[in-house]
Amino acid sequence: MEEIEPQLLRIGGSQMDLYHGLLSPDRISDEIIEYLQQNCLLEKNVYLEWLNQNDGFRLLTLSDGSIWVLREGKEKDKYVHVHPGRYSPQTLRVKASVLKTAIAVKIHVRDHPDITVNTELLNKIRKLIKLSPLKGLQESKHLTDVLALLSGRESFNELK
Known part of the structure; x- marks a missing residue:
């Protein structure tokens, strides 16, 4: 995670449209x-x-x-x-913090394939990349959409 943090900072802090x-x-x-x-x-x-x-x-x-x-x-x-x-x-509008979180989660899940993605894990990862914690996955539909998109799946639930 320490290695990717500088790269995630390059994403910036605004919104963007991701083509899918x-x-x-x-x-x-x-x-x-x-x-x-x-x-x-x-x-x-x-x-x-x-x-x-x-x-x-x-x-x-x-x-x-x-x-x-x-x-x-x-x-x-x-x-x-x-x-x-x-x-x-064919685009999804996302905040930079959502994209940063999704990328970090994707890397973490790749390195730990048996792990369950839940709010506790998301907040640990967000802390490592210097983002504030989430209350829960239910409040972050954009995050679950981006996680699904990065995983090539229709739904985030398939990641669990």
């Missing part, structure tokens, strides 16, 4: 690049002007119905920044 659709990262990239090519938007200056005509961002719907936000990238040679749209189909 069937498109792979490569397929998402391919579809976006194809759209930009077809619309003559691959040149950096043209792309940035296109964004600026719409307050610095554009929304793009991909083949699975998911909606992606295109912005200006901040890296030198990577000027297209992409992330899932807010409340887009």
